[in-house]
Amino acid sequence: MLSQSGRDAATAASTAACPAAGAAYQRMFDCRCLTVAAARVSKRYAERHTGRRLASQPCRVREPRQRNRTGSDNLRPPAAFTALAHRRATPMRPLDWFVLTASLVFIVAYGLWRGRHSDTVNKYLLAGRTMPWYAMALSIMATQASAITFISTTGQAYADGMRFVQFYFGLPVAMVLLSMTAVPMFHRAGVYTAYEYLEQRFDAKTRALVSTIFLISRGLGVSIALYAPAIVLSVIFGWPDRVTTVIMGVLVMTYTIAGGIQAVTWTDFQQMLIMFAGLCTALFFTLWMLPPEVSLQGALTVAGAAGRLNPVVWSTNLNDPYNVLNGLFGGMFLALAYFGTDQSQVQRYLTGRSIAQSRLGLLFNGAAKVPVQFLILFTGAMVFVFYVWQPPPVLFDAAKLNALRGRQDFAAIEQRYHAAFEDRRQAATDLVERRDQPSRERFRQAHQRFEAVRSQATTLAGARDTNYIFLEFVTNYLPAGVVGLIMAAIFAAAMSTISAEVNSLATVSVIDIYKRHIRTQASDRHYLNASRLATLFWGVYAIVTAQYGSNLGSLIEAVNRIGSLFYGSMLGVFVLAFFFPRATAAGAFIGVLAGQAVVFSAARFTSIAFLWYNVLGCAVVMGVALAVSALRRPERRPPASR
């Protein structure tokens, strides 16, 4: 914060340059109700208008103070500078609404325009195989980066540190392996879906079994992908999750049904750019709003002392999902399964105009994914540092917080929470000033006490509030326009994922089930209409099942846990198809069933990390399939169904 001479100079200079700013600046000090962030804004504003550098020095704000909703001391600056200073009553202001609405209208209109020529099944489901690599690359990234990535991953970094990034260490390896194998094989097979290839290699029942597994697993995933942005709307409007889920679902369905994959891919491209802009802006403002006495180095020291800067954990503990070993091997298997067997991703690179274009799309994703994920987690870690000095609510889920208000036991927790916060803040300030081991140890102990009290509150609430942390921060502390941009980024992420998943579910339903088993001979127009109807069906399904999203804890972890239950078996059968010519159809079919049985048993009866389900499922499928294939006579494969 500013020294007295600096304040005087700033006031005088800013008054000369802009009377309103100068007056507001003076008023802040006159009232002595200034937050550090507001002071920083004012100082920079004055400097910008005068061209003079103003002196500053660390100091503490003492009075006056007002009680915020957590009940702890908080500071209330003048209205002119509230944007960066404290919680707001209305998170979305007119400029935010303008940015958000303009972004959504642009995305939907752009998607409709891009998809206006999707008048055949080939164009509707595969974009006529005309996509360039950069469109596929960003579409692949956008499909994977859902709203959960913004909401839950940042919350995960706040609560658990950055070790989640290791989950993606296996992804680049998987991209290389898939570029070498699956991409040329799928392209040359000329298939619409990955599972169509299984019938060419094995038989119709194996194709049907794996298609069904995909429909179940992705059907569960799309519900969560829809529920996450509904939380955003719920926080902004204060409406129940159920209402916002329906609104979000209808919005996305309208655009997805009309556009087809051509619209989905090109809007993904735009959405990824919006997401990146939102992410960079959020990180910038998070750092900018730290108290002036807290430099970047100081912020890193505090985050590190609290165990939040841990992107690499060397451990061989198989029960811990986030360490280098599990990330490289478990993560590689999960990525192989997701990008190699999940139609929502396979369909992205089947739209490529050549093998080379599809490979480049995957490899770009492999190179960019880990740094992008690091950036998202780092933002979450910096939000944690922000809340070391700014009082966080006892619970980030406002609805749960309000429900507990008035209870005696909760009031007692709140009192201890405020005391623990003050203790931690003081310890953090000392740590930033001294940066020695005793102050680091004192901060760590204060942080543990604070966490213990917060844990009592979340236990009392009966649900984790990780998914609300980033939203609480964005909607209460970021300036007008930026809130709208980040909301647009969250919506863009959600729309890209939901549209791609619904599109892939519809593709598998029509190509692998309806056309293969129900209506085998019909016109192209008939299957095009069936694809649109199937898209509608899966949209309604997602809306209905998303109602149960609040019971899943951290959404990002829930998505990966569900995926891991099924991906191992799917990966195993594709490995057999690609690399084991001796594997028979009967072996593959029995192997998949055995793989699912073992993975479900492991999930039910053991505590191994979910990333290893992929390895386990894949190994069981291969082992059983090869054993059955060796025991039984080779079969004659039926002619491939088209």
Place this chain on the structure above:
Amino acid sequence: MSKGRRPGVADEPPPLLGRWPRLYAAVLAWLAVLIALFYLFTRTYNR
């Protein structure tokens, strides 16, 4: 509806580094550099 098998689909060289194996190696080398940097980051701050 389906165009069926497309065995004649050409396998073009990549626009960078001339051959696909070199591009694959570059992606894996980039991953190794990232892990090393993250390790240093962890050791520096997470004490």
